[in-house]
Amino acid sequence: MSDEADPAFRRDVLAGLAAPVRAVPARWLYDLRGSELFEAITALPEYYPTRTETALLEAHCPDVARIAGTGDAVVEFGSGSSAKTPILLRAVAPSAYVPIDISGEFLRDAASALREEFPVLPVFPVEADFTRPITLPQDVAAVTKLGFFPGSTIGNLVARTAVDLLRAMKDTLGPGAFLLIGMDRIKDPEILIRAYDDAAGITAEFNLNLLHRINRELDGTIPIDAFRHQAIWNDRMSRIEMHLEAMRDVAFAVAGQDFAMGTGETIHTENSHKYGLRDARLLLRAAGWGVVEAWSDAEGRFALVLAESEAPRFAP
Ligand code: AVJ
Numbered sequence: 001m002s003d004e005a006d007p008a009f010r011r012d013v014l015a016g017l018a019a020p021v022r023a024v025p026a027r028w029l030y031d032l033r034g035s036e037l038f039e040a041i042t043a044l045p046e047y048y049p050t051r052t053e054t055a056l057l058e059a060h061c062p063d064v065a066r067i068a069g070t071g072d073a074v075v076e077f078g079s080g081s082s083a084k085t086p087i088l089l090r091a092v093a094p095s096a097y098v099p100i101d102i103s104g105e106f107l108r109d110a111a112s113a114l115r116e117e118f119p120v121l122p123v124f125p126v127e128a129d130f131t132r133p134i135t136l137p138q139d140v141a142a143v144t145k146l147g148f149f150p151g152s153t154i155g156n157l158v159a160r161t162a163v164d165l166l167r168a169m170k171d172t173l174g175p176g177a178f179l180l181i182g183m184d185r186i187k188d189p190e191i192l193i194r195a196y197d198d199a200a201g202i203t204a205e206f207n208l209n210l211l212h213r214i215n216r217e218l219d220g221t222i223p224i225d226a227f228r229h230q231a232i233w234n235d236r237m238s239r240i241e242m243h244l245e246a247m248r249d250v251a252f253a254v255a256g257q258d259f260a261m262g263t264g265e266t267i268h269t270e271n272s273h274k275y276g277l278r279d280a281r282l283l284l285r286a287a288g289w290g291v292v293e294a295w296s297d298a299e300g301r302f303a304l305v306l307a308e309s310e311a312p313r314f315a316p
Helices: 007-018 032-042 046-067 084-092 106-115 160-171 189-195 202-215 277-286
Strands: 075-076 095-100 144-147 178-185 227-235 239-246 248-254 259-263 267-275 287-294 300-311
Touching: 007 248, 007 259, 032 046, 032 084, 032 202, 046 084, 046 178, 046 189, 046 287, 046 300, 075 084, 075 160, 084 095, 084 106, 084 144, 095 106, 144 160, 144 189, 160 178, 160 277, 189 227, 189 239, 202 227, 202 267, 277 287, 277 300
Parallel strands: 075 095, 075 144, 144 178
Antiparallel strands: 178 300, 227 239, 239 267, 248 259, 287 300
16 A cells, blocks of 8 residues: 555545445545645636635625724634635734644645734644644633634534534634634525536546545555546535546445445535525524624625624523
8 A cells, every 4th residue: 555545544435435325524635636626626717605705805804803803813723825814814913823724734834924924923823623622822812812714614514513613613712702704605506516517627626536546545446537526406405515426337446445336326525515694693503603793795605704602691
């Protein structure tokens, strides 16, 4: 087996391919090539979320600063290497910036990218898995926190895990915290499907890259040309699903184990849940966050939601 093989990747792929409904966790889509392809997706004409959210941040970060106040510590969940972070930092003028990421490399990139534009802003990177509560650096103990979770990444999670994550964020950020989160809204399925099955085939390449990665890192013999990218709208679950569909009967091996799939069978590779504004409020409330304000674009495609940590209270 190749040296780069990650034991967790091996475990997830072998378990996922053997399951009655085949599925591989979406995070394995993002190797170096996958991350490059996702960057390319964000620039596609059909993929509205990135540009819509960026415009909402440009328009409403001053409102965020007005409501949440300035001088907080901004705590970003996930890599802050994107163009979105400076928009928030410029408006909020925080006393510190705390990027949290599981990858130390992403963190270093994010910190150095910001240093130029914000030379005097104290940056305290935290290398950690933010799905669990984290102890933030002592340096920001005394200030209120503004959590930042853009990109509608929350949509990757099913409701149960999404609530667990939002509750972990509440515990990490502490009393009086705010959370600014991007959520993609429910809309015409045609628009959604085009966003996840673009004409240039970049999303297809992004999805199929998982099979290349399995073959390369786990000694796989998957005949990749026998698979096609599929994006479907699951209305009952209110989500876009990405699958890899076998176009003929196939047999292959991964890490020494044999697998077979019949024509039309799929490997489920990603969920992207979409939320109405009421759904968004309920999801946040279930995790102890009260929505203070939500901003949307004129077409109602995307929502930028500001929530405040709720103190525990008696309820009838
Ligand atoms: C990075 C999870 C927000 O769900 O829209 C884009 C990933 N997948 N096209 C999304 C993705 C296919 C994206 N997120």
